[in-house]
Amino acid sequence: MTDTPTKTPPLPLRTAQERLLFLAPQLPVEHRAVAECGGFYLAHPVTARRTQPDAPLSAMDGYALCAADLPGPWTVIGESAAGHPFTGRIGSKQAVRISTGACLPDGADMVLLQEDTAREGDAVTLTGTPPSPVGRHIRPEGMDFLADTPLLGVGTRIGPAQIALAIAGGHQYLRVRRPVRLAVIDSGDELAGPGKPLQPHQIPASNGPMLAALAAFCPVDVTRIGPVPDRLDALVAALDQAKKADIIVTSGGASVGDHDLIRPALEAAGAEIDFWRVGIKPGKPLLVGRRQRSGAVAQVILGLPGNPASAFVTGFLFMLPLLRAASGAAEPLPHPIRAPLTGAMAAGGGRMEFLRAYWDGRAVALDPLQDSGALTPLARANALVVREAGAAAVPAGTDVPVYLLETGGIA
Incomplete structure (x- = not known):
């Protein structure tokens, strides 16, 4: 055990994230069909095996011809369409009808736009302005790209x-x-499974499905267990x-109450605690451990708080980056944007805070209810506003760092 909860102060966010990502398991590499790789991260660079385009192509509909023959007129001797190139060669005062994406015929170095020409039979005349250049x-x-050009680097997310x-x-x-x-x-004695009748002292177990859905930003196979009662065994x-x-x-169960048993359960199950508690709000009682397995990469255990907003915020800040790192992401941590506040923001407390908010594409509004046990503001939110520990109050219009939830914080 490396952490003493009564003596060790909470870790700063970035330090905790770095320590967690250092533990990320290195998973085996597999070959997967390109079309099935959406959401994965490259484990090997992608280099072009061909040149694109492999021949000069027309970018517009019109007529392919030789610029030396301007100002025309020209005689149309054939057509080049996408997938059906003209097989001959253009001679003096000759033109080929050409479509967007079609191969440029031999002897042509110019495409006149269709709207800059007039045609009668096989005769084409210039009515507009020739292209320049x-x-x-x-x-x-x-x-x-050319053959052998690097296209995508290791750790690139495949979209x-x-x-x-x-x-x-x-x-x-x-x-x-x-x-x-x-x-x-x-985990929690107060939790009831889906569809179970509730007693007054019970609540539906919603954190597990929420975290499983949050994990879907990454390539994962999820197994859900529980709800598990607050018993060590x-x-x-x-x-x-x-x-x-x-x-x-x-x-749940990661705090210091008499019924918070995750830490002793992990130790009883053979796990070593790497750190416990992070200086953020919500989400302070976060726990990270690791368990060695015979013949396998060490298992990483992330203990999140039980309050729903705390579980979501720590899932966003820790679970998702850990999953990305294990998946081979070059940049596993979320990236904030900056947006102006629609209203004033009060001074911060002793911990870094992540406030549920709504971003409309121009400005961000803090939700009036920030209690970590409330799900309604979490469901209303599509962003987290970052307030540093000890931050001074700021007026409306101030630019603040914002994490966008609907992208998992990666865009």
Whole structure:
């Protein structure tokens, strides 16, 4: 055990994140069809296996011809369409009807726009202005990329555009890390499972499904366990049930009350505590541990608070970056934007705070209810406003750092 809870002060956010990411398991690499790689991170760089375009192409509909023959007229001798190139060669005062994306015929160095010409039969005349420079409407060979050009680096998140680029570069498969095996454990005597009748002292177990949905920003295979009662034997059994997971995330029981048993359960299950408590609000009682497994990469355990807003904020700031790091992301931490406040913001307290807020694309408004046990403001929010520890009060219109929730903080 490396942390003494009664003596060690809470870690600063960035220090805690760095210590957590250092523990991220290195998962095996697999080959996956490019079209199935959305949301994954590259484990190997992607280099172009071909040139694009592989020949000069027209960027517009019009007529391909030789600029030396201006101002015309020209005789149309054929057509070049996308996928159906003109196979001959253009001679003096000759033109070829050409479509967007079609190969430029041999002998042509200019494309006259259709709207700058008039045609009668096979005769074309210039009615507008020729392109300047001459090749303005031509996509030259290799305009997009040349063969052997690096296209995507290790750790790049694969989205729709990256899928298209990799396929255009001649790739059928990509090397990525296999999906993270994530176990999410809900704990608490007050929790009732879905559809169960509730007693006055009970609440529905909502943190587990919330965290599983939050984890979907990453390539994961999620197993949900619980709700587990506040008994040491039950928690140890749940941890044993999750022994094949790469990462375990627990919700509840990470604080210092008589019924907060996550820490002793982890120690009883053979885990070593790396650190406990972070200087943020909500989310101070966050716990991180690691458990060695025979013949496997060490398992990382992340103990989150039980209050829903605390669980969400720490899931956003810690679980998601850990999943990204395990998935091979080059930049696993979320990146804030800056936006002006619609109203004033009061002075901060002794901890760094993450305030639920709504960003309308121009400015950000703090929700009036910031209690960590409230789900309504969390559901209304699409952003977290960062207030540094000890921050002074600021007036409306002040630019503040903002994490966007709907992108997982990565855009």
